[in-house]
Amino acid sequence: MIDFLACDRDLPNDRLEQYLEEDAIAIDTETMGLIPQRDRLCLVQLCDSQQRVTAIRIAKGQTEAPNLKKLMESDRVLKVFHFARFDLAQLQHTFGIQTRPIFCTKIASKLARTYTSQHGLKSLIQELESIELDKTSQSSDWGNAAHLTEEQLRYAMNDVRYLLSAKDKLIAMLEREGRDRIAQQCFECLPVFVSLDLMQFKDIFEH
DSSP states (O other): OOEEEEEESSOOHHHHHHHHTSSEEEEEEEESSSOTTTSOEEEEEEEOTTOEEEEEEOOTTOOOOHHHHHHHTOTTSEEEESSHHHHHHHHHHHHOOOOOSEEEHHHHHHHHOTTOSOOSHHHHHHHHHOOOOOOTTSSSOOSOGGGOOHHHHHHHHHHHHTHHHHHHHHHHHHHHTTOHHHHHHHHHHHHHHHHHHHTTOOOTTOO
């Protein structure tokens, strides 16, 4: 049973306390585009092991979300993303959040599922959870946060509902193939790549 809450600007205190008791939290973001310096953060979705899903509507020009920051920077709660590099950059650019610790299901998928080139969230969840995600609202206007459609909210909710279970299955695969250590090293490198992205450096590791 899903416990869904939509709220404005920040996590409510009671949700923050519930999430701080968890070992891991799934997180995703919706934005106006792919460039943090240009395209603002509109929505942050979170889900825990109890299927408590929160959708935080972010106001235009908002620069603080103290409860969200406290959760994201808590050392004891693992933050699980799909393509963490993008979400981390948005959270850092908008709120100055230095997220830690991190697990990225896309990186884990690329290291564990070397038998396929399909590492998008839809393909990953379809294989690991036998669920077909509806991605039709992915490219839609998230800026009108007060009037998001039912389809948009369902899309946002489903993008985090299955991440924790997928993470557990990917960890088992990584351990089986002896790639869990290199995966962890990749996760620990993510903040460096995020800082480079925000500074608009590209290809600095190329020849």
